[in-house]
Amino acid sequence: MKVVIFAGGFGTRISEESGVRPKPMVEIGGMPILWHIMKIYSAHGLNDFVICCGYKGYVIKEWFANYCLRMADVTFDMSTNGMQLHQIKTEPWKVTLVETGENTMTGGRLKKVQKYVDNDTFCLTYGDGVSDVNITESIKFHKSQKTKATLTAVQPPGRFGILSLGENETIVQNFREKPKSDSDNSAWINGGFFVLEPSVFDYIDGDDMVFEKEPLERLSQAGELSAFKHTGFWQPMDTLRDKNVLEDIWRSGNIPWKNWDKKLKNVEFSLNGN
Numbered sequence: 001m002k003v004v005i006f007a008g009g010f011g012t013r014i015s016e017e018s019g020v021r022p023k024p025m026v027e028i029g030g031m032p033i034l035w036h037i038m039k040i041y042s043a044h045g046l047n048d049f050v051i052c053c054g055y056k057g058y059v060i061k062e063w064f065a066n067y068c069l070r071m072a073d074v075t076f077d078m079s080t081n082g083m084q085l086h087q088i089k090t091e092p093w094k095v096t097l098v099e100t101g102e103n104t105m106t107g108g109r110l111k112k113v114q115k116y117v118d119n120d121t122f123c124l125t126y127g128d129g130v131s132d133v134n135i136t137e138s139i140k141f142h143k144s145q146k147t148k149a150t151l152t153a154v155q156p157p158g159r160f161g162i163l164s165l166g167e168n169e170t171i172v173q174n175f176r177e178k179p180k181s182d183s184d185n186s187a188w189i190n191g192g193f194f195v196l197e198p199s200v201f202d203y204i205d206g207d208d209m210v211f212e213k214e215p216l217e218r219l220s221q222a223g224e225l226s227a228f229k230h231t232g233f234w235q236p237m238d239t240l241r242d243k244n245v246l247e248d249i250w251r252s253g254n255i256p257w258k259n260w261d262k263k264l265k266n267v268e269f270s271l272n273g274n
Helices: 011-018 033-042 057-072 106-112 135-145 199-202 214-223 240-250
Strands: 002-007 050-053 073-077 081-084 093-097 122-126 128-132 149-154 161-165 171-178 194-196 225-229 233-238
Touching: 002 033, 002 106, 011 240, 033 050, 033 128, 050 057, 050 106, 050 225, 057 093, 135 149, 135 194, 135 225, 149 214, 171 214, 171 225, 199 214, 214 225, 233 240
Parallel strands: 002 050, 002 122, 050 093, 149 225
Antiparallel strands: 073 081, 122 194, 128 233, 149 194, 161 171
């Protein structure tokens, strides 16, 4: 199963960091937050990534190009101009980096990587937020719902897309992206960590389409958008304050999203629901 990650935005709300690198490359604990997100998925057996690059995408490419070198012992033979890597300590990742344009919106970015996703169920998330969400269970839930899309619903303060859930609290009846004011802090919001069917590409037209607006709104109106409710840890990195919060959590040693140090049970699942 492929994992698509949005990593092309300008990150203007964290310009202190994004002026020199894309927001997904801002470091937490000495590693880019993009790496943390990929480690979360990898702990659930998902190791095939498609990264939607845009603003300063070359920084992401250069980081991956040098990752193996940084994580291995190396012998340089100056007489033959040769190099040999030893004891490479990298993850079993396959990473496809796709230039999706600096000014392309999220829907347009997703559409541009369609050919790399294949005609199969895939995951999608943002390159600036971490969580202890159970990816395996979210995929199982998505398959049981039999909808075209599933998002992870979380409950932080109301500054994100507000969801209205149906009676069974698994089907999204209404989707509103980033309301200007909302006093109900208990509202469920879009936390990313999507599971999607390839048919969602049919809801996207052009580079200017924002995935969180018309596509998700249309999917919710058609009863094709499910909500996997997550009550655990979820933290985006929108601002420098958010970055410092995550850095403080990392230094504390009690890191909720660091699931790769834990033995996960039942990481095997059937995409056919068997």
